[in-house]
């Protein structure tokens with residue numbers, strides 16, 4: 001899987017000839033996979049994936065994250081419904097729900113007579129989201145290195161209360177994204193997707209406020225055309241629409257819900 005030569009992967013990302021690259025393994029080959037074979041992932045492989053996730057760096061070793069794997073077909077149907085009924089949530093071999101998690105540390109600290117009152121600050125919400133994201137991405141990279149395909153699922157946040165009820169989440173926890181993992185369907189239909197030129201996201205010494213995404217718009221339009229994508233093919237307009245007020249998909253009330261869970265009090 002993901003067997004393009006590295007130079008080819010660079011061209012697909014940036015539309016330019018690559019510099020003299022060091023061996024990056026499969027780090028440039030990621031693409032989201034949404035069609036999977038029905039084959040299961042062996043238990044030892046799942047343990048290895050969780051070990052990879054736990055090997056990510058974590059702020060002050062607080063480990064403010066947890067993960068719940070969902071494999072029972074019934075429960076998979078239920079979580080898929082909460083995630084806009086996306087096919088890959090049902091068809092992947094394992095679905096992991098990644099949580100920002102203050103609950104465990106609060107309980108452990110309280111046993112030692114510590115009140116852990118700082119956890120209500122925005123800082124510790126940010127920390128938990130960073131920790132969970134680093135763990136998720138390390139699991140994703142490990143999975144891809146084993147020949148598995150992955151797809152993140154932000155739609156886990158569409159109905160935070162529904163997810164809380166289904167997964168029996170206590171206060172101080174929040175399902176921030178899902179991660180579908182499985183054996184990619186063959187032949188592989190997922191392609192390496194272009195990214196902005198490095199000069200648009202990598203500034204040297206200080207921020208460059210000149211934004212020019214026209215070159216990327218052009219490359220993305222060609223990519224979308226190749227994928228027979230419907231709707232607007234201009235990335236900057238399409239992405240602008242994605243962040244307008246009509247596309248919040250239930251997430252517009254997240255702040256209040258998070259505060260009810262004990263996050264973001266100040």
Ligand SMILES: Cc1cc2nc3c(=O)[nH]c(=O)nc-3n(C[C@H](O)[C@H](O)[C@H](O)COP(=O)(O)O)c2cc1C
Pocket residue numbers: 030031032033034086151152153154155156177191192193
């Ligand atoms: C946090 C996060 C949430 C995402 N949520 C979804 C989702 O709900 N459904 C989906 O099909 N793809 C989802 N994606 C995948 C993105 O659409 C995808 O990464 C992006 O279009 C770039 O494509 P690539 O991953 O193939 O390079 C998500 C990605 C991230 C990082």
